[in-house]
Amino acid sequence: MRIVFIGTVIFSYKALEQIIADSANVVGVITRQTSVFNADYADLTPLCLEHNLPYKYVNDINHPNNEAFIRQLNPTVIYCFGWSNLIKAEILSIPPLGVVGFHPAALPYNRGRHPIVWALALGLNKTASTFFFMDSQADTGDIISQQEVPIFDEDTSQLLYDRIVSTALVQIKEFTLALQTGSITKVQQRIAEGNSWRKRNKSDGRIDFRMNSRTIFNLVRALTLPYVGAHIELANGEDVKVWAIIIDDHPNENIEPGKILNVSDNHIKVKTADGAVILTEHEFTQIPSVGTYL
Structure with missing residues (x-):
């Protein structure tokens, strides 16, 4: 089985590394030389050079x-793991076995953009690692492997990313063998039962202290590194990044959201709709005073 591999993120690198280690027949690699789009960008060419694989920057x-x-590479199958653009039908039809794609969500649910960010921001308690045969639409093809992945309260985007990757690497080993032996099982997605998440924008990352504490906590952990970070928009229009918070129950309901309740060792306690949060990692250059408002 001749595999052409397409990818440009950290997961792509780890997946290709494992496929090579498993002695699968990788005949070529497509990647990007740079990417302003992918926060988890990775160049795959070091693996190509190490293992003498043909590659192309695109x-x-x-x-x-x-x-x-x-x-020219004459693939039997294409693995496309970590690529943000749709692939046209002319390429999808090249390999006899098809093009295998990846999506870190429980398809047919939560198709679309930013699945790890949205899963955390919405407070889900589980997601999934899903591999499928790609078709002309995004994340709609027949599923060949899906594994549930739990989400824990202490998870950040990086911790969840790592757990999904660990799960996915096991799946890749299993379905690669099934493809080689002709024993792969396909499950058609029930698209009408699912949903699609939209592309997030800057306003989706803004902390509004009229939100409840759990919503703010979920937003911050969803957008923390390696992503762009949640932010507070100050009265002067400046944005201040917040990378970590903890929830602090505050029983006094007679205080407006956004009021600074306490400052200690660079930690800033702020009233929320239903309690308070403590900003523990942030980018304030000047710490706001107790009694002022964010």
């Missing part, structure tokens, strides 16, 4: 030159 995966490169 921007538009669907460019005729890139299609020609793939055809």
Whole structure:
């Protein structure tokens, strides 16, 4: 079985590393030289150079030159793990077994953009690692492997990312063997039962202390490193990043949300809709005073 591998994030690197270690026949790799889009960007060429694999840097995966490169490699299957653009039908039809894609959610639910961020921001207690045969739409093809992944209260985006990757690497080993032996099982998605998450924007990362404490906590842990960080918008228009908080029950309901309740060792306690939160990691250059408002 001849595998062409497409990817450009940390998970892509780890997946390719394992596939090579498992002695699968990788015949070529497509990646990006740089990426301003992927917070978890990774260049796959060090693995290619180490193992003497043909590779190509691309921007538009669907460019005729890139299609020609793939055809020359004559793949039996393409693995596309960590690539944010849709692949056109001409490329999808090249490998006889198809193109296997990956999505860190329980398809058909939560298709679309930023699945790890949304899962944490919405306070879900589980997600999934899903591999499927790609078609002309995003995340809608037949599923070949899906494994539930729990989400814990202490999870940040990085911890959840790492857990999903660990789960996915086991799945890759299993379905690669099944593809090689012709024993793969496909499950058609019931698209009408699922949903699709939209692309997040800057306003989705703004902390509003009229939110309840749990919502703010979920937002901060969803957007912390390696992502862009949640932010507080100050009265002067400046944005201040917040990287970590803890929830602090505050029984006094007769205080407006956003009021600074206490400052200690660079920790800032702020009233919320239903209690308080303590900002423990942030980028305030000047610590606000007790009694002022955010």
